[in-house]
Amino acid sequence: MAGRFGILIVLLFGLSCVLFPPPAWPQLAIGQYEEEAPLGTWNIFETATAASLGRGGTCFSLASDCSAALTNPALLLLLPKWTAMVNGSLTYASLFKYSLVNTGVLGSDGNLALTLYSLDFSGLSLHLGKWAFAITIGARELYNRPPAQSEYSYGGITYYSIDLTQKGMLRTLNLSAARRINDWLSAGLGINLSAGDLKREMIEEWPTSGISITDRKTGDIREFYLNGGLLANLADRVRIAAVFRTPSSRKLKNSSLLEYSAGAGKTEIAIEASAEDNVKQPLILGLGASARILPHLDVALDISYYGWSHYAFNYFGEAQQRNFRDVMKAATGMEWLSSFKLFGQRIDIPIRLGLAYDPQPMKEPRSSYLAFTFGGGLSWQNLHLDFGVLIGRESGSGNDLATRKLLVSLAFEL
Amino acid sequence: MMIKRIAALALCFLVSSAILPSPQSEARREIVSVPSAPTLEAKLRAMNLDLLAQWEGKIYILAGPEDLRALALANIRFSLETANFPPFIRTNAAAAKRGGINGAYHTYKELEADMLALQQKYPGLAKVFDLGRSLEKRHLYALKVSANVFFEEDETQVLLLGCHHAREWISVEVPFLFGKYLLEHYASDPRIKNLVDQSEVWIIPMVNPDGLEYTLHVYRYWRKNRRDNKDGSYGVDINRNYGYKWGLDNAGSSPYPASEIYRGPEAFSEPETKAIRDFFLKKNFRAMISYHSFSQTIMYPWGYTTQAPDQEVLLKDIAARMSALIQEVNGRIYSYGRAGQTLYLTNGDTIDWVFGTSSIPAYTIELPPVDEMSGGFFNSEADIAGIFEENLPAMLYLVERSTQDYQPRGTGIRLDKLIDKSWLIR
Numbered sequence: 001m002a003g004r005f006g007i008l009i010v011l012l013f014g015l016s017c018v019l020f021p022p023p024a025w026p027q028l029a030i031g032q033y034e035e036e037a038p039l040g041t042w043n044i045f046e047t048a049t050a051a052s053l054g055r056g057g058t059c060f061s062l063a064s065d066c067s068a069a070l071t072n073p074a075l076l077l078l079l080p081k082w083t084a085m086v087n088g089s090l091t092y093a094s095l096f097k098y099s100l101v102n103t104g105v106l107g108s109d110g111n112l113a114l115t116l117y118s119l120d121f122s123g124l125s126l127h128l129g130k131w132a133f134a135i136t137i138g139a140r141e142l143y144n145r146p147p148a149q150s151e152y153s154y155g156g157i158t159y160y161s162i163d164l165t166q167k168g169m170l171r172t173l174n175l176s177a178a179r180r181i182n183d184w185l186s187a188g189l190g191i192n193l194s195a196g197d198l199k200r201e202m203i204e205e206w207p208t209s210g211i212s213i214t215d216r217k218t219g220d221i222r223e224f225y226l227n228g229g230l231l232a233n234l235a236d237r238v239r240i241a242a243v244f245r246t247p248s249s250r251k252l253k254n255s256s257l258l259e260y261s262a263g264a265g266k267t268e269i270a271i272e273a274s275a276e277d278n279v280k281q282p283l284i285l286g287l288g289a290s291a292r293i294l295p296h297l298d299v300a301l302d303i304s305y306y307g308w309s310h311y312a313f314n315y316f317g318e319a320q321q322r323n324f325r326d327v328m329k330a331a332t333g334m335e336w337l338s339s340f341k342l343f344g345q346r347i348d349i350p351i352r353l354g355l356a357y358d359p360q361p362m363k364e365p366r367s368s369y370l371a372f373t374f375g376g377g378l379s380w381q382n383l384h385l386d387f388g389v390l391i392g393r394e395s396g397s398g399n400d401l402a403t404r405k406l407l408v409s410l411a412f413e414l
Numbered sequence: 415m416m417i418k419r420i421a422a423l424a425l426c427f428l429v430s431s432a433i434l435p436s437p438q439s440e441a442r443r444e445i446v447s448v449p450s451a452p453t454l455e456a457k458l459r460a461m462n463l464d465l466l467a468q469w470e471g472k473i474y475i476l477a478g479p480e481d482l483r484a485l486a487l488a489n490i491r492f493s494l495e496t497a498n499f500p501p502f503i504r505t506n507a508a509a510a511k512r513g514g515i516n517g518a519y520h521t522y523k524e525l526e527a528d529m530l531a532l533q534q535k536y537p538g539l540a541k542v543f544d545l546g547r548s549l550e551k552r553h554l555y556a557l558k559v560s561a562n563v564f565f566e567e568d569e570t571q572v573l574l575l576g577c578h579h580a581r582e583w584i585s586v587e588v589p590f591l592f593g594k595y596l597l598e599h600y601a602s603d604p605r606i607k608n609l610v611d612q613s614e615v616w617i618i619p620m621v622n623p624d625g626l627e628y629t630l631h632v633y634r635y636w637r638k639n640r641r642d643n644k645d646g647s648y649g650v651d652i653n654r655n656y657g658y659k660w661g662l663d664n665a666g667s668s669p670y671p672a673s674e675i676y677r678g679p680e681a682f683s684e685p686e687t688k689a690i691r692d693f694f695l696k697k698n699f700r701a702m703i704s705y706h707s708f709s710q711t712i713m714y715p716w717g718y719t720t721q722a723p724d725q726e727v728l729l730k731d732i733a734a735r736m737s738a739l740i741q742e743v744n745g746r747i748y749s750y751g752r753a754g755q756t757l758y759l760t761n762g763d764t765i766d767w768v769f770g771t772s773s774i775p776a777y778t779i780e781l782p783p784v785d786e787m788s789g790g791f792f793n794s795e796a797d798i799a800g801i802f803e804e805n806l807p808a809m810l811y812l813v814e815r816s817t818q819d820y821q822p823r824g825t826g827i828r829l830d831k832l833i834d835k836s837w838l839i840r
Contacts, residue, residue, distance in 0.1 A: 035631070100633045104640075104648030204635070211786060215634055256515050258634060260792040267787060269794045271517040315631075316515035318523050 029364050031397050033098035034322065035166075036198065036279065036313060038141035039114065040093045040392075040403045041369060042361050043306050043329050045245060045284055046070030046172070046227070047121045047138030049087045050407040053388030054375020055333025056354020058300035060288025061231065061241040062335070064386070065411050066125035069134035069176035072229030072243045072288070073188025076125050076132035076178040085384075085411035087121035091142065096399035099164060100202070101148050106162065111399060112146040118169075121409075130180040132188075136173075143168030143198045161205050168198030170221055184233045194223035194250075214259045223250040223281070237292040243285070247310065250279040254316055275316040282307035282326075296337045304329045308361035324361040331356040333373065348379035352388065360396075367396035369403060384411040444482065444744060444800070446492040447472040454490070461488065479803055482744045492745055515630050518795035519583045522552055522623040525590065529557050529619075536597045539563055539610060541830075545618070546689030549640055552623040554689045557593045558830075560614040566830040570820040571614040571697050572813045575690070575704040575764065578653040580625025580636045581791045584781050584801055585705035590619040591802040592809050609810065612817040616697070621686055622652055635791065639684055643671035650678035653704075654760065656767035657681035657691070659718040666718050666754075666761035677762050694768065698823070700816040702776045703809070704764045708790060709757065709780040710748045712737055715769040717753035717760035717778075723769065726752070732775050732815065736808035743804040746782065753778060775812070779805070 038044055048057055051064030059068065063075035065085045094111035096102055101112065123136030145166040152160040171194065178188030202215040229243035255274040261267065286304035293299055308324035333354030339346055352375040359368035371392030378385045387408045394401035448454060450471050458465060461484055464476040474495065477485065485492050514521050520528065532540045541563045545554045560567070574589040596615060599606040620626060624640040638649025651674065654660075654667035660681035661667060667677035682688050714729040716722075723729065733750035740748050753760060757780070760766070765776040782801055783789040793801065 102646070103632060104628075104636065105633045107646050202633070209786065211790070213634060213792075258516075260789060262789065263787045267789055269789055269792045271519075271792075271795060273515050273517050275514070316521075318514065318521060 029362070030097050030103065031362055031365055031399075032360050032367060032394075032401070033095050033145070034313075034320075035099065035200070036143070038170075039116070039144055040091060040142075040405070041358050042308070043304070043327065043358055044141060045243075045286070045304060046174075047087070047140050048388075048405075048407065049085070049121055050375055050386040050388035050409040051335075051350070051352065051377070053390055053405065053407050054350075054352030054354060054373055054386070055300060055335055055388075056302075056331040056356045056371075056373050057390075058288065058290070058302045058331050058333045058354065060229065060243050060286050060300075060302045060304075061239045061290040062288075062298060062300045065384075065409065066123040066134045066136055067121060067138070069123065069125065069136050069174050069188075069190055070138065070172070070192075070227065071286075072231060072241050073132075073134065073176035073178045073190045073227070074186040074229045074231035074241070076134050076176065076188060077127060077130075077180055077186045077231075079125050079127055079132065080413040081127050082414040083123075083125045083411060084413075085121070085123055085409055086119065087138075087407060087409040089116075089118055089120045089139075089408075090406040091116045091118075092402070092404040094402045095146060096397070096401065098145055099148075099166065099200070101146075101164070106148050106150055106164070111401060112148070113402075114144055114146040116142060116144055118142070123174075132178040134174070134176045134190075136176075138172055138174070139169055140172045140194065141170040141196070143170075158207050161203075161207070163203045164201070166198070166200040168196060168219075170194050170196030170223075172223075174227075176227075186231045187228070188231075189226065189228040192223075192225050192227060194221065194225075196221045209262070210264050211262045212260075214257070214261075216257045218255050219277075220253040221250060222252075223248055225281070229286075239290050241286075241288040243288070243304075245284040247283040247307070248281045250281050252277040252279060252315075256316065273316060277314040277316065278312075279314070280310060280312035282310050297334060299334045300332065302331045306361065311361070323363045325363050327359040327361050329356070329358050345380060348377075350375075350377050350379070350386070352376065356390075356392070358392070360394075365397045367394055367401075369394045369401075371403070375407075382413050384413070385409075386411070444477055445474060445495040446477050446482070446485070446745070447474050447495045448485075448490055448492050449473075457488070457490070461485075479743065483742070486742055486745070494745060516583065518798055520586050520590065520620070521630060522620065522627055525586065525620055526553065526555060528590070528594075529555055532557065532594060532597055536600070539600055540593070540597055545693045546685060548622070548624045548686055549684070550624040550627075552627075554618065554621065554623070554686060556693065557590075557617045557619070558614060559593050559596045559610060559617070561611045562827070564830060565827050566825075567614070567827050568822045568825045569612055569614060570813075570816040571616060571699045572816050573694070573697075573699045573702040574615070574617045574619075574809070575621055575702070576617075576619040577623075577626055578621045578704060578764065579651075579706060580622050580629045580638070581634060582705075582707040582781075583626075583629070583791070584707050584793045584798065586619045586626070587798050588705050588781060588802050588805055589617045589703075591798075592806065593617040593619075595802075595806065605810075609813055609817065612820075613813055615813060616699075618690070618693075621690060625649070625652075637674050638676065639686055641678070641684065643676075645671055647672040647676075649676065650684050651675045652684055652686050653706075653764055654678070654762040655682060655684050655687045656762050656764055658762070658767040658770035660762040662718050662761040663759075666759040666763075675760075681762065690764075691767075694772075699768075699772065700774050700820065701812050702765070702768050702774060703812065704776075704778050705781060706778055707781040707793070708783050708785070708788075710746065710782050710784045711756055711778075711780040712748050712750040713753035713756050713765070713778040713780070714750075715753060715766050715776060717763045717766050719759070720752065720754045722752065725773065725775075729775055732812065733777065735811060736777075736779075739807035739811055740804050743807060744800070746804055748779070777812075779808075781805070 049067040052059040063078045068075035094113045120139035125134040148164040176190035205212040225248035227245045258271040260269040288302040290300040354373040356371040369392040375388035390405040392403040543556045576585040576589040654677040712733045768776040
């Protein structure tokens with residue numbers, strides 16, 4: 001009887017799929033790299049620094065530097081009185097479908113890759129008794145895409161060319177404060193102001209007839225949100241943490257200029273538009289735990305939830321179809337601290353390893369990155385030099401995308 | 415030489431200043447020129463025209479539609495000069511900031527909203543129907559304009575289509591503006607009232623909404639729909655996917671998916687063409703125009719061959735009349751002829767299928783500009799109204815002509831079949 005009931009349910013479900021078709025969804029499932037997508041992954045809590053990246057990105061319950069303010073400000077209470085740091089990154093990502101590449105206009109045999117360098121984080125923290133404060137600035141999201149060009153020339157004459165570029169970045173200024181509530185519990189809160197831009201330009205030309213089409217789209221981005229966290233010391237060796245980032249409405253000032261020029265400027269047609277749009281960014285929640293399982297070995301686990309089903313992208317006044325789902329990202333890592341003496345000076349060498357599972361929010365195609373990370377460093381007196389490496393491989397889209405990251409940070413503490 | 419340059423600059427400045435759109439004036443004004451002659455100048459002044467300047471043997475006039483009509487009636491030959499004054503276009507481009515991503519042109523959602531607004535504003539005269547869904551599940555909307563719009567009356571039916579090809583933005587605007595014009599003038603213009611009372615005008619301004627959206631967000635010159643051909647290419651040319659002589663040869667369409675004129679794997683393989691076919695076969699249309707751009711051409715069947723159709727005399731006569739009516743508005747010339755002879759061979763296109771299956775007058779009208787040097791698939795936003803206005807008399811003529819010799823079928827009045835099918839947008 002139960003079996004028949006089950007079959008009936010399946011049949012009804014099948015019938016409902018036929019009778020109530022899904023909402024509009026493109027033949028072209030562009031996948032990860034929608035126009036506004038950050039490079040590498042959608043799931044960016046905040047700018048990572050070298051130490052946390054080496055541990056798989058775990059940063060909710062272990063603090064290495066003042067970048068803790070961006071994820072769990074309560075961790076600032078674990079830092080020395082003064083810290084200051086800068087972080088540089090080398091980011092590599094491969095893409096297949098984006099904009100007019102592999103969507104019907106320009107085709108490529110394989111993935112296209114982009115490598116970017118940026119000085120992407122700097123910060124200061126101050127720890128005074130039960131209080132700690134930090135001010136940081138970091139490049140949270142990059143919007144660059146591999147430039148795409150195509151040209152048809154014959155006999156030394158170019159008859160046609162098309163050129164696509166897209167660049168952009170979002171920076172976040174964070175001001176955080178943390179307070180020790182009692183012996184085992186601390187809390188922290190940060191306010192975040194983000195600003196950035198995204199520029200895309202497509203130029204198509206037929207030089208022999210003097211015709212050109214230029215399509216420029218630019219957007220200025222502004223955002224405000226809060227982040228915060230709690231840190232509990234359950235025992236001398238075990239800590240747990242809970243963190244959040246509030247949902248926010250990212251404000252965009254978009255403008256578009258489409259130009260057609262022919263006959264050496266005799267025909268000039270320009271179609272301009274501008275709009276004030278918004279992007280509904282999701283709530284992020286996280287839980288983290290860390291434990292010192294050996295005198296010099298810490299392990300950590302972070303689980304974070306991204307509420308992408310509430311993501312909404314309005315562009316020139318119209319809601320764009322994104323069809324996202326909520327995702328859970330998981331990261332785990334370890335840090336082994338060894339020391340030796342050189343000319344009588346103690347030098348610490350942290351060694352870090354980690355793994356991260358990073359599912360992307362698109363319902364179709366389902367896609368996720370699995371990343372292996374490692375890192376290390378040198379600490380001498382008040383100076384810390386760290387590096388972290390992430391090597392990630394995507395599965396699900398069929399395009400075998402890759403992401404890699406090398407971070408180097410230099411920190412000073414008192 | 416220097417004096418000439420200064421004079422040219424001064425003239426450009428004078429003209430561009432004079433034609434800045436004033437808030438009161440919505441009618442499109444053109445700059446035209448006539449050969450300079452003392453007698454003619456006196457005649458022009460007597461006509462109370464806005465004379466801008468005399469320069470290098472020409473008199474420049476700023477003329478609205480009424481002025482152009484007066485010039486034509488007075489048998490004064492004039493030349494359109496508007497395009498020679500770039501500041502005019504740039505000035506008007508700024509006005510586009512009121513619009514969405516494509517300025518004064520319609521996006522899919524803007525069109526949906528505007529069509530539903532017409533239905534709401536003119537409840538007895540306008541009804542929006544959903545004929546089906548595109549590949550990406552966008553609605554294919556039809557606007558019906560007729561007195562007693564909920565009913566299928568025993569009266570002539572005319573079909574106007576736009577945007578088979580995504581990049582031809584102007585082809586959305588002209589049929590949509592025609593529907594709007596009929597509704598806005600029904601109460602005040604006896605000619606329009608008579609026409610709407612005696613006919614059903616069906617307008618499907620956006621046959622290819624998926625392609626159009628791709629032109630807005632990704633690539634302006636996209637033509638086809640957004641079919642994933644599973645070989646790395648995208649799109650079927652909807653105007654090669656109709657069932658009459660589909661795939662007859664590889665000159666009028668292409669079997670290769672990457673081609674701009676890919677005809678699809680079989681006739682009516684695309685939901686957009688299926689929707690038009692199913693809708694057309696439920697009705698009893700007596701004339702049809704499918705709007706495209708560019709080249710200023712009125713084409714009738716056949717497209718698949720250079721041979722003449724059976725009723726060529728009739729088809730040619732109507733095309734010639736429409737061309738003349740357009741020319742009377744502002745002097746712009748639309749050539750006309752058999753599709754297969756006038757531009758190039760096409761098989762599986764709309765007019766061949768319509769004419770081949772129902773033998774009614776069926777036209778492809780390629781809207782301005784005339785060539786790539788004048789804009790290709792681009793028209794400035796300021797040109798939209800003018801292009802509609804020049805086509806208006808031809809559209810009215812075709813509908814009126816369809817009403818004039820209509821023989822009632824004796825079907826009486828009944829609730830529109832489409833409403834019975836629950837395709838009504840509430």
